[in-house]
Amino acid sequence: xxxxxxxxxxxxxxxxxxxxxxxxxxxxxxxxxxxxxxxxxxxxxxxxxxxxxxxxxxxxxxxxxxxxxxxxxxxxxxxxxxxxxxxxxxxxxxxxxxxxxxxxxxxxxxxxxxxxxxxxxxxxxxxxxxxxxxxxxxxxxxxxxxxxxxxxxxxxxxxxxxxxxxxxxxxxxxxxxxxxxxxxxxxxxxxxxxxxxxxxxxxxxxxxxxxxxxxxxxxxxxxxxxxxxxxxxxxxxxxxxxxxxxxxxxxxxxxxxxxxxxxxxxxxxxxxxxxxxxxxxxxxxxxxxxxxxxxxxxxxxxxxxxxxxxxxxxxxxxxxxxxxxxxxxxxxxxxxxxxxxxxxxxxxxxxxxxxxxxxxxxxxxxxxxxxxxxxxxxxxxxxxxxxxxxxxxxxxxxxxxxxxxxxxxxxxxxxxxxxxxxxxxxxxxxxxxxxxxxxxxxxxxxxxxxxxxx
Numbered sequence: 001x002x003x004x005x006x007x008x009x010x011x012x013x014x015x016x017x018x019x020x021x022x023x024x025x026x027x028x029x030x031x032x033x034x035x036x037x038x039x040x041x042x043x044x045x046x047x048x049x050x051x052x053x054x055x056x057x058x059x060x061x062x063x064x065x066x067x068x069x070x071x072x073x074x075x076x077x078x079x080x081x082x083x084x085x086x087x088x089x090x091x092x093x094x095x096x097x098x099x100x101x102x103x104x105x106x107x108x109x110x111x112x113x114x115x116x117x118x119x120x121x122x123x124x125x126x127x128x129x130x131x132x133x134x135x136x137x138x139x140x141x142x143x144x145x146x147x148x149x150x151x152x153x154x155x156x157x158x159x160x161x162x163x164x165x166x167x168x169x170x171x172x173x174x175x176x177x178x179x180x181x182x183x184x185x186x187x188x189x190x191x192x193x194x195x196x197x198x199x200x201x202x203x204x205x206x207x208x209x210x211x212x213x214x215x216x217x218x219x220x221x222x223x224x225x226x227x228x229x230x231x232x233x234x235x236x237x238x239x240x241x242x243x244x245x246x247x248x249x250x251x252x253x254x255x256x257x258x259x260x261x262x263x264x265x266x267x268x269x270x271x272x273x274x275x276x277x278x279x280x281x282x283x284x285x286x287x288x289x290x291x292x293x294x295x296x297x298x299x300x301x302x303x304x305x306x307x308x309x310x311x312x313x314x315x316x317x318x319x320x321x322x323x324x325x326x327x328x329x330x331x332x333x334x335x336x337x338x339x340x341x342x343x344x345x346x347x348x349x350x351x352x353x354x355x356x357x358x359x360x361x362x363x364x365x366x367x368x369x370x371x372x373x374x375x376x377x378x379x380x381x382x383x384x385x386x387x388x389x390x391x392x393x394x395x396x397x398x399x400x401x402x403x404x405x406x407x408x409x410x411x412x413x414x415x416x417x418x419x420x421x422x423x424x425x426x427x428x429x430x431x432x433x434x435x436x437x438x439x440x441x442x443x444x445x446x447x448x449x450x451x452x453x454x
Contacts, residue, residue: 031091032148036062036075036084038102038139040154054080059106060152061114061194062090064098071113072194074106092145102152103194104137114194121188121208121222128208134158134221138197157192157199159253162219165212165238165263177214177240182207183222183249184235190223199255201225214240214265224255238274240265245274256283281305302338310336315443353389394419397427399436404428 038060040053058077064070075084088110092098108114119136123129139152163181189202201223212218233248245265253259260282264275282302303321310318322331324345337345360381364374374381386392394416395408404427408420427433 031093032145034062034090034092034100034143035149036060036086036152037149038077038082038084038152038154040137040156054082056080058104060084060102060104061106061108062086062100062102063113063195064090064100066098071111072106072108073110075102092143092148095145097142097144099140099142100150100152101195101197102139102141102154103192103197104135104154105132107194117192117194119190119192121186121220122206126207126209128210128220131219131221136192136197136199138194155197156256157197157224158221159224159255160219160221160258161249161253162217162258162260163212163236163263164217164261165214165265167214167265178211179214179238179240180209180211181218181239182209182237183220184237185232185251186234187223187225199224222253224257225251225253236263236274236276238263238265247274247276249276250279254281258282306336315439357389391416392419394421394423397423397432399432402433402437404433 038054054077056077056079060075060077061072062070062075063072070090073086073088073090075086077084103114106114107117119134121129121134136157137154138157139154141150141152143150161183165179165181167177184207185205186208187201187204188206188208189204191200191202192198193200208220208222210218210220231251233251236247236249238245247263249261250259258281260280262277264277266273266275280302307321310316311320319332322335326332327335327345328349335342335345364370391413392415394412395406398405398407404424406420406423406427408416412420
């Protein structure tokens with residue numbers, strides 16, 4: 001009997017089965033207990049927007065695909081950092097790597113497949129059921145007896161719609177006023193396959209009503225839907241006291257994507273109306289499944305939308321996407337990225353620069369020969385290492401403003417402040433703000449001329 005791919009869920013089972021197997025040398029008998037951790041690519045699971053990936057007590061179901069599998073074994077979060085434990089546990093025998101699947105939220109009974117779950121986003125009274133019940137997530141990961149640590153990376157399978165509803169002067173209410181909004185014409189049912197992670201929308205359309213507060217962002221989970229060309233948009237109806245505002249949203253909703261709408265209750269000459277900006281579309285779990293790369297079609301939704309705009313601008317020498325490793329080589333003079341990514345890149349280079357300078361200095365002091373060599377190359381080396389020292393730059397200018405602003409660190413020391421001031425002087429002498437204004441004016445004029453056919 002070949003037991004290389006059998007997982008056992010109790011010490012008793014191990015003893016019984018190992019007694020009839022003469023292929024093992026005794027080292028596999030005890031097995032290795034599966035150690036489960038889980039993360040979510042983008043925090044704010046369950047659309048709680050509280051910045052916490054997991055809540056103590058959150059439960060996931062873990063299964064394997066072996067011939068005698070462990071099915072729907074319940075693992076519970078013991079902390080907010082993603083460590084999970086099980087009263088039953090899974091034990092790994094054999095030396096082969098095993099693939100595990102996991103889903104959230106847990107349902108059913110252990111060793112019985114949870115199967116395909118039916119769901120509704122509203123209860124019998126027509127009220128939204130809440131995020132926890134329908135924020136379906138799915139993940140795959142591998143582990144082995146020699147390395148029993150399995151790290152699941154969950155991906156949201158539903159769609160998320162976020163509304164930032166602000167008072168633009170139409171409603172005579174305070175910012176914290178309680179309001180409600182209703183999404184009409186949305187799919188309210190569907191199925192979730194716990195074995196594959198697939199979500200299929202149902203065919204029933206209805207309305208979902210949500211209570212929220214004016215001036216805050218409210219989120220709701222909906223089934224992913226690929227809309228047909230003739231599909232009717234989702235209707236948005238907002239109630240503020242005795243006033244009602246109506247507008248429409250995109251009918252198509254992609255899996256794992258968040259649609260962020262800015263909604264303004266505005267007042268115009270023709271009366272009060274609802275102003276809805278085009279949505280910002282981004283993933284709950286961006287850059288999953290290898291979509292990072294220099295190819296035009298890669299990146300999250302925001303990158304994909306921005307790329308053609310930069311490419312078509314005749315006033316920009318746009319070279320396309322570049323790899324992060326090409327930044328220090330000067331592959332581009334200006335790198336456009338999301339703010340968080342940019343901050344990570346800057347802080348990383350600061351750390352690398354400081355570490356490099358320190359390591360070079362240490363290396364030159366290791367022997368008499370290195371010290372002599374250091375004296376010979378000191379002038380040139382000192383000048384070279386300056387380019388890796390963040391304090392030599394002071395800060396960075398904020399462009400697009402009418403004035404001159406140089407942003408520097410809150411932890412900046414005297415040298416950085418000095419260089420920031422020098423930058424301000426240099427930018428002023430070069431008349432950078434004026435040049436930006438002139439360039440934008442020229443660009444605007446050329447666009448208007450193109451529209452007029454000149």
